[in-house]
Structure formats: C-alpha cells, structure tokens
Amino acid sequence: MLYKKEVDIKSLKNNDKTVLAKLNSIDEVPLISQNKIRKISIDLKILKNSYEHIKKNNIKYIRLLINNKEYDLELIKNIKSKNNFIEIILPMKYYYESLIYELKFVDRIIFEIDTEKELNLFKNIEKDIILNEIFPYTKNIPMCIIKPEQCFELFCNNSNKKPKSCEKCIYYQRCHYNKNFEIQPIKKDKDYERFINKDEDIIHRI
C-alpha cells in the first residue's frame, strides 16, 4: 500500500501526490474541482449524494468508507473505471457470505475488525479473498495479533492511544491498540524495524 496522508479537504494546503482529501459532508464536494483534487476519502453516503460530481471529476483514487449495512454495491461498481483505484474500508460486521465475490471489481478491501469473533471470521474467509485476487488488509487489530504487513496501519502511521503495557512493544509507533484483543507486546522484529526506518532526502512513496 502506498503512503497517503488523510487531510480534511477544508484544511488542505499542499495538494501533493501523498494527500488523500477527506470529505466530511456533502457541502465539501465542490472543493474537489476547486482544488483539482485527484485522491479522496469519502463516506458511501456522501458519494451517493454527489455521485455525478465525483464521476465527472475523474478522481484517480477513491477510499470508500462503508458505514451502513444497506450499502449500494451498484453505486461502487458504477464509480469504478479502468482509470481509477477503488479501495473500500469494510467493517466486518457488514460482511455476508457472497460479498467477496460481489466485490471482485474493487482494487483493495480493508476489513475493519473489532472483535475476536470478527477476526475468526476474517481468518476463515482470507483464502477466498485471495482466490478473488484481492490482497487482504485488516484495520483496528493490534500488530501483535496479526502479521504487521497485513495491517492497514503499517502503511499510514495511524496509531492510537495505548496502555502502558504496550510501551516496550516494537510496534508501538504504528500499531492500533484495541482493548477487545489480548495483547502480547513484541520486543524484536528486525524486518519491521527496517520498514519504519526512513531514508533521508528521498521521496517516500511507500
């Protein structure tokens, strides 16, 4: 996953390649064309009400947040073209059996997982996701529970507040702590350390 920085569209200053403009309401949609924005993060509800505007602006990268069980797959299908990249963040609680096949057209699915039960479900369907040629990412699971390379947070610095027991964990900087999982702080992972080390003076695309 390439590095992207989510910034509220209203407070957007530099519109460089790494910026993902976040829309929080329908009123902000005209800012897309005003600021010539090519990458957005948008709620499916807002997309529904601004579909025509977004379609005609040739957005190259759309992160779609699913926030309702009654989501409209046709809408997502219609916004997809060969000239854009569609990534959806799907809460595991909205998953149903045939969804993996119905979502074959999207470029990336990030499964938002909040409980052990949801994690077990994810583990059960992981092989089917892969057969559908989609690399499975997870969100909201601590990195000591699942492999860090599968965590959305590894690629976006999206860490949250953690308990004291996490302080000595190697993943502290990027991990998303979730109290619903029993954590086991990890002290050594040299491949992860190499990943988070930044090289100076170069453009970071990952």
Add this chain to the structure above:
Amino acid sequence: MKILFIEFNIQDSNFPLGFKYIKKYTTQFHKDLDITIKQFSYGKRFSYEVNANLELKVLAFISKLKPDIVAFSSYIWSSNIIDNIIRGIKLSLPDISILVGGVEINYDNSEFAADYLIQGEGELAFKRFIDYKKGNLSIEEVPSLIYKKNGKLVKNKVQIIENLDELPFPYDGKGYYPSIKIESTRGCIFNCNYCYYAQRKVRSFSMRYMKKAINKLFNNYTFDNLTFLDANFNVKEERMFQLLDIVQKYANKELKIHLEFKPELLNEASIKKLSQYNFHIFLEMGLQSSDKEVLKECNRPYDINKIRNNLNLLNISKISYNIDLMYGLPKDNFMKFINSAKFIINNATKQNNLRAHHFMLLNGTTFYNNNKIIRFDKNNSSMVIKTPSQDVYELYKTKLFIDTINKELKNY
C-alpha cells in the same frame, strides 16, 4: 543430411540467434547439411481448436519435412511443450533422432525422452555430433553430449569454443526486425546462486570482430531496438564505451539500445558519458532484494547506498531503466519483500511500476542443488512453490501485493 532446428517464442518473428550461430559454425565444416530453422509461437497453445494446437502443428511440420535429426532449444517456457512433442515423434516418427539443448535442460534427469542432450553452448558440440553421425567420431568424442548407454546416463566432458571470434557472425541476410539481439561477451564474472550464467567461463568477441559485426548489422538490417545480451554490460567500462562508440557511428536518435547493467558498478562519470550518446539507452538492472540475509544466501552482495546514489543520478539523467526484484528467494519472507519493494518504489522514481519476478529455480544453477527449495516441476526449470522461509500461500500473497501496488502506482 536433413536437420530441423525448432525453438519456441512468444512471437515467431524473432531472429533465431542461438540456432543461427550453430548453423553458421557447423556448415563451415559440413557444407552438405540441409538445415532448416523453424520458430513457433506458443501464444495460442492452450486453444482447443485443433489446428491451433501447437504440439499438433509442430508434429505436422516435422512429418512433412521428414528430417533425419530434430534439435530443440529448450527454455523455461518451452520445456513442457518439447516433452509433449518428443512423445509424439517417438510414437509416430520413430526414425528421427531427437536432440535437445538450451539453458533449461536437466543434466541429471535420466528419464529424458530425447535421444541426446547437449549441455551448455551448442556450436562445438553440434558440429562434432554431426561428425559422429557421419561415422567420423565415436559418441564418446562428442563434447557436452549426454546420452544413455545400457540404460545408464553418460555425460561427455563439456567443451566450448574458447575463442569466440571463430564463430561466424549470424546476421548474414537483410531485412527488418523490430528488435535485434547481439552478444559481445558470454558468461559472467559473478556467481549469483539463482543464475545460470554464473558458472560459465567469461569470453568476449574481439573489438575487431565487433566492429565488423556492427557495421554489417547496420548496413544490412533495419531495426528499432538493439539489445546487447551480455550478462553485465558495464563490468568492463572501457570496453562498454568502445562498443557504444561504434554503435554511435551508425545509430540514429530514434534507436533504443537495451543493456543489462549491474547498478552498483555505475558512477557519476559513466552516467554522464552514457547520457551523451545520440541514441536512447535503456538499462535493465537486477536488484533482486534489498535484504542482507537474502543477498548473502544468493551470493549477490552489493552496497545499497551506492545503488541508491546511482538511482538518484539516473532519475535526473535522460537514461531510462528498469530495476527488478525477485520474490520467493531463500531466506526471504513477505515483510522482507515489502522492504525491498519500499526501496525500489522510493528510489527508482523514474520507474512507475514495481517489477518483481517469481523466483524460478533453473537447472544448472547453484540453487538447483538445494533440495529444500521446491519447484513446480521436479525435472524442468519452473517456479518455486516452497522454500525453508516461505510457503506457496505467502508467495501468492506477495504476487497479489505486487499487482495491487502496480494498479495503485498507475493512479498515484
């Protein structure tokens, strides 16, 4: 004696360089030979339409030509096709002698279906094989030949042409090819464990030979791309610039020159000099991994800072390049691969995709002798499906990661 050389490529319009070398060299000594070189495209081999079935098409061609000897050039993409065709020849045209050469033959496979195998370079071996077929040599005197005697595998001593100038230049006609490939050196001074070229003795054509060859090429052929097949063209910098200076005399500015480079051997002065040629230079470079443990296991050490600096210089030059990774190498894992991908994506900014190849375990390489590396096909060069550090599931996941990153880069 009627001989048919067969090779398989994606397109059937390539210049058959390897077979042309063998034909030109052998016919210097055996002028009576009637040699046909035939290329087949394997693009449609899985079609169920009868006439498009590649094996059937090849068998039909062989049966019409009725050669005394059929020789195949076997590569990773064609070894299975050749196995099928050999089975067909044995059943329907049993009088034809079958010989297989090429980089992918397995020297240890006693179950091979052909009558003979040639190990390594084919020019000298094939010439002497014809001597044997004419009754002038015993089979034991044919260098590099592998055959069966009383059910046992016999491997004759490998012998190659030491002085490459003895080989006639294979481009002896006229015409247009989109892409022309030539050699100036055979072999490689490095010993990467995954690479077939590692074990070969390094020999070069003389500069006098190359001057004449390049002159002949430009005077008789038109082409858009010229590829030097040398494993690492920039190992000897002085020689590299001498060769490019010769090309410069004939090339127009539309010509693209493709060269295989070791990225760590570049420097500021050489990049500057390469940028001054009037033709377009396209470099193919192999990084394989950025992980020290993986590189050590592969015997492919390099200074990563040097490569980073060279990529930065190439990014602001007019030179185009590709720099590739390999996934599934021993000691590699998914996270290490992501680190290698990160290095490429962050530093090779002129390249707008992540080029990563699945590790293919080739016959005749050092890794071939490592029985902990499992490949798809025991006898033929094929993709690795298990190493001590990765299983097939992780390898497939890596492939998906690469595909998704490339879709993302397209829209970045």
